[in-house]
Amino acid sequence: MLVLAATPMGDIGDASQRLRDALGSADVIAAEDTRRTRSLAKALGVEITGRVVSFYDHVEIARIPALLDDIAAGLTVLLVTDAGMPSVSDPGYRLVAAAVARELPVTCLPGPSAVTTALALSGLPVERFCFDGFAPRKGGQRREWLRTLAAEQRACVFFEAPHRLADCLADAVTVLGPDRRAAVCRELTKTYEEVVRGTLAELAAWAVDGARGEITVVLAGAEPASADPADLVTEVETLVDSGMRLKDACAEVSAARGASRRELYDAVLSARSAG
Numbered sequence: 001m002l003v004l005a006a007t008p009m010g011d012i013g014d015a016s017q018r019l020r021d022a023l024g025s026a027d028v029i030a031a032e033d034t035r036r037t038r039s040l041a042k043a044l045g046v047e048i049t050g051r052v053v054s055f056y057d058h059v060e061i062a063r064i065p066a067l068l069d070d071i072a073a074g075l076t077v078l079l080v081t082d083a084g085m086p087s088v089s090d091p092g093y094r095l096v097a098a099a100v101a102r103e104l105p106v107t108c109l110p111g112p113s114a115v116t117t118a119l120a121l122s123g124l125p126v127e128r129f130c131f132d133g134f135a136p137r138k139g140g141q142r143r144e145w146l147r148t149l150a151a152e153q154r155a156c157v158f159f160e161a162p163h164r165l166a167d168c169l170a171d172a173v174t175v176l177g178p179d180r181r182a183a184v185c186r187e188l189t190k191t192y193e194e195v196v197r198g199t200l201a202e203l204a205a206w207a208v209d210g211a212r213g214e215i216t217v218v219l220a221g222a223e224p225a226s227a228d229p230a231d232l233v234t235e236v237e238t239l240v241d242s243g244m245r246l247k248d249a250c251a252e253v254s255a256a257r258g259a260s261r262r263e264l265y266d267a268v269l270s271a272r273s274a275g
Contacts, residue, residue, distance in 0.1 A: 002067075002077050002099045004092060006111030009083045009214070010190030012043050018109045020044050026078035028070050030055035030063065032091055033082050040080075055079065060091045064098050071104045083214075085113045089133045089159060114188055114216045115157050121195050122155070122183035122218035129155040135168050135217075142168060146175040153221040160215045162186075169204040172219070176200060181220040187213035227257040229267040236268050 005022055008014040023029065023037075024046045031037035034052050041048050055063050067077050079086050079095060086092030099106050119126040135158050136142040149156055160168050165184070172180070178201035186194045192213065196206055232253050239249035246268065254261040 001105035001107060002071055002079065002095065003107055003109060004079050004086045004096070005109040006085045006113065007040060007080050007083055009112045009114055009117070009188055010193075012040075014112045014189060015040075015044055016109060016111050019111060020046050022076075022078050022109060023048060023080075025076070026050045027075035028053065028067065028077045030067060030077060030079045030095070032056050032080070036082050037080055050076075050078075055091055055095075057091060060094055064095055067095060068098055068102055068104065071099060072102070083112070083114075085111070088113060088115060088131075112189065114159070114185075114214065117188050118157055118183070118185040118216040118218050119155065121185055121188075123197050124155055124181060124183060124218055124220045126155045126218070128153075128221070129157060132156055132158040134159045134161075135164070137164065139167065139171065143171050143175055146172055149219065149222070150176060151222050153224055155221050156219040158217050158219070160217055162211045162213060162215055165211050165215055165217075166204070166207040168217075169200060169207050173200045173204050176219075176222075180222070183218045184211070185216040185218065186211055188216065190214075224258045227259045229254075229259050229264040230271075232257055232259055232264055233268050233271045236264065 003022055003026065005019050007019065023041050023044065027050045029037060029048065029050055029052045031052060032055060034054050037052065038048065053063060071077050079092055081090035081092065084090065087096060096106055115131050119129060130152065136145050178199060180200045181198070182200055182203055183195055183197045184203055184207070190213070196203060236249045236253050239252065240246055247265065250261050250265045250268065253259070254264045
């Protein structure tokens with residue numbers, strides 16, 4: 001079968017026993033960087049006995065047919081990337097999709113992920129979130145992407161290169177406003193791990209001096225926009241026509257739409273008087 005395995009982002013102690021076992025027993029190891037994978041195995045005290053092949057962006061598609069044939073022949077193919085979970089902004093999803101299309105078995109050894117680690121450390125409401133990979137490199141495209149997040153009520157996680165972080169946060173201040181809260185997580189699980197929390201304006205000012213290492217940003221979700229009570233009168237009257245009391249209908253609609261219940265009630269009475 002195809003086995004996806006998460007690898008440590010920095011601290012070797014985050015390697016699971018299942019990862020250790022898989023590195024030592026897999027027939028084939030498809031690695032984003034073969035040297036890093038061999039170094040990881042050595043650090044874990046694991047002897048690799050299987051065949052190791054490179055599996056990075058530029059060779060990914062070319063490698064897939066042979067790896068599928070290995071799986072179909074009954075071999076275990078272990079897929080690992082440099083750090084974190086394969087397929088999450090790393091090579092992997094094309095191989096998974098191809099294996100699924102051929103009805104070959106696929107499983108995953110869970111483990112470290114910068115996405116969930118940053119969410120947990122952010123100090124922001126993250127019950128619901130989206131992941132957007134790397135922020136666009138060019139300023140115009142980046143600002144357009146940020147506009148799509150202006151009304152997004154879920155927290156958003158994304159990666160950014162350290163040399164583009166200051167420009168990205170400056171654009172975020174312009175597009176999303178200075179008061180939106182966020183967290184910049186740097187070098188997660190490594191010796192110089194740092195999490196900087198604050199408003200976008202505060203983080204943009206901090207980033208001007210430069211940041212190093214792997215960067216993960218968590219952006220707080222947008223506050224729900226308050227609806228104009230006058231626009232909700234028809235919705236209330238529909239509930240009243242179905243048999244609901246006016247006060248109950250106003251309570252239900254106001255809760256669902258983020259409007260003031262008292263203002264909505266007054267708007268309905270005003271509309272009735274005008275009618």
